[in-house]
Amino acid sequence: MSQECLVYIDGEYYPKKEAKISVFDHGFLYGDGVFEGIRVYDGYVFRLDDHITRLYESSKSIDILVPISKEEFKKAILGTVRKNKLKDAYLRVIVTRGLGDLGLNPVSCPTPSIIIIADYLAPLFEGKNATAIISSTRRNAITALNPMIKSLNYLNNVLARIEANKADTSEAIMLNQNGTVSEGTGDNVFIVKNGKLITPPPTAGVLIGITRETVIALAKEEKIEVIEKDLTAHELYNADEAFLTGTAAEVAPLVEVDRKKIGTGKPGPITSRLMEKFRKIRKSGTPVYS
Numbered sequence: 188m189s190q191e192c193l194v195y196i197d198g199e200y201y202p203k204k205e206a207k208i209s210v211f212d213h214g215f216l217y218g219d220g221v222f223e224g225i226r227v228y229d230g231y232v233f234r235l236d237d238h239i240t241r242l243y244e245s246s247k248s249i250d251i252l253v254p255i256s257k258e259e260f261k262k263a264i265l266g267t268v269r270k271n272k273l274k275d276a277y278l279r280v281i282v283t284r285g286l287g288d289l290g291l292n293p294v295s296c297p298t299p300s301i302i303i304i305a306d307y308l309a310p311l312f313e314g315k316n317a318t319a320i321i322s323s324t325r326r327n328a329i330t331a332l333n334p335m336i337k338s339l340n341y342l343n344n345v346l347a348r349i350e351a352n353k354a355d356t357s358e359a360i361m362l363n364q365n366g367t368v369s370e371g372t373g374d375n376v377f378i379v380k381n382g383k384l385i386t387p388p389p390t391a392g393v394l395i396g397i398t399r400e401t402v403i404a405l406a407k408e409e410k411i412e413v414i415e416k417d418l419t420a421h422e423l424y425n426a427d428e429a430f431l432t433g434t435a436a437e438v439a440p441l442v443e444v445d446r447k448k449i450g451t452g453k454p455g456p457i458t459s460r461l462m463e464k465f466r467k468i469r470k471s472g473t474p475v476y477s
């Protein structure tokens with residue numbers, strides 16, 4: 188992160204060193220809050236409206252009333268990128284429950300806080316092919332903390348990530364309570380089988396990734412059939428191709444799972460086509476400077 192980085196907190200900009208949130212904020216005490224990770228490509232914010240929609244939907248589900256309108260929020264995001272004079276950036280947008288007392292009851296927190304950090308982020312797998320284990324940590328059940336809520340509570344994913352570190356793979360694929368594939372720790376999973384694209388549905392316990400939605404639209408443009416259905420580990424191991432999608436990961440080939448090669452063990456033709464299409468549309472977002 189650059190030293191002169193300016194962080195937006197509740198309408199004011201603070202230098203990195205002074206950008207602080209209280210230890211009494213329930214976002215810190217309980218992971219009580221929501222967030223978004225957004226990329227800016229060459230001065231264009233990728234899918235800003237979709238990120239804002241998801242942020243407000245996550246907030247609604249956990250009963251946080253975002254204290255500003257969606258339009259104001261978008262202006263604050265664009266303003267933060269401009270303030271930091273960035274063209275390519277990664278934005279971390281956070282809404283916390285806000286300052287309260289030590290009890291978990293959110294009634295002690297009158298005002299949610301809004302934080303916007305603009306920084307750089309290298310592609311998650313550094314442009315390399317991803318490898319994964321299937322983690323023994325199951326994804327949160329949709330009846331517990333629904334993974335569709337992008338909450339500050341990522342411990343479930345962190346535990347799976349630690350397993351990946353220990354297994355020396357670049358990602359961990361999490362299964363849901365039924366034992367079918369949900370998602371990676373920070374990305375969605377796709378397989379290609381017999382020319383068709385398959386990805387787990389929302390009921391499998393996944394975040395509805397904005398990159399996931401983008402790739403589905405790109406595949407449809409290419410007349411590739413897209414199916415949302417439950418996937419077993421067996422289907423993943425025996426896929427012709429597999430890839431991961433996410434703001435951090437972008438579109439990354441997944442070439443090995445549990446030390447088994449997926450297809451040829453190299454990025455497949457449909458994966459490569461979608462990666463290429465994704466690269467081409469990355470700069471089609473909301474302009475920061477105009």
Ligand code: PXG
Pocket residue numbers: 223224225344370371372373374375393394395396397398399432433434435
């Ligand atoms: N599943 C989970 C659990 C995620 O956290 C995705 C899927 C992909 O969603 P998007 O909308 O980004 O296509 C995510 C997003 C990081 C990082 O630093 C992780 C995400 C986003 C940005 C940064 O690891 N995860």
